[in-house]
Amino acid sequence: MNIVCLDVEGVLVPEIWIAFADAVGLPELRRTTRDEPDYAKLMAFRLGVLREHGLGLRRIQEVVAGIDPLPGAKDFLDALRAETQVLLLSDTFEQFAAPLMEKLGRPTLFCNTLDVAPDGSIAGYRMRVAQSKLATVRALQSIGFDTIAAGDSHNDLAMIRASKAGFLFRSTPAIEAANPDLPAFAEFADLLAAIRAAL
16 A cells, blocks of 8 residues: 655745745745755754744744645645545644645644744754654554655655655755756656556
8 A cells, every 4th residue: 555755844835934934035045955964953043043033933833824835736646645645744834834724625734733822932853753654654664554755855865765655855955966866857747657667
């Protein structure tokens, strides 16, 4: 039995932190897991910038509400879900993701959660589990699933490599160059064809 595990930001929807950085004029918040492999370090940096500028959850949610899926993403996801089971695995947060999942037709999403103070500031975050994408793929395999995975960032590589088939999608030249054995695609039609071939 197959299940496809997909990263979300950069694959199906734009990077939330980049959109937010542009909306509030803080280019330092454009750093993502494409740039920084250490997620804890990245989040500590982000939360520090938010505190410094007095920005809280509500402002981020206002920006997220205006984000649409990448062109072709919903059609790709619908086509895939018509053929096999799909699970979205993301290091985003429940408090960010809801409007985007609505626009994608409410696929199943495993992600993390924020600790929000009474004044709306973000006090911290809680990972669902350590190495959440790899841990989820391993758990699915332990109950009889063959996983096929795709993503674009450093934090996707472990789940991609642990799967029976794995792909980079719209990744960076540096990540692609460092992983020349992984098939890399830039168009949804090509990724869909590769996944179908692996099913």
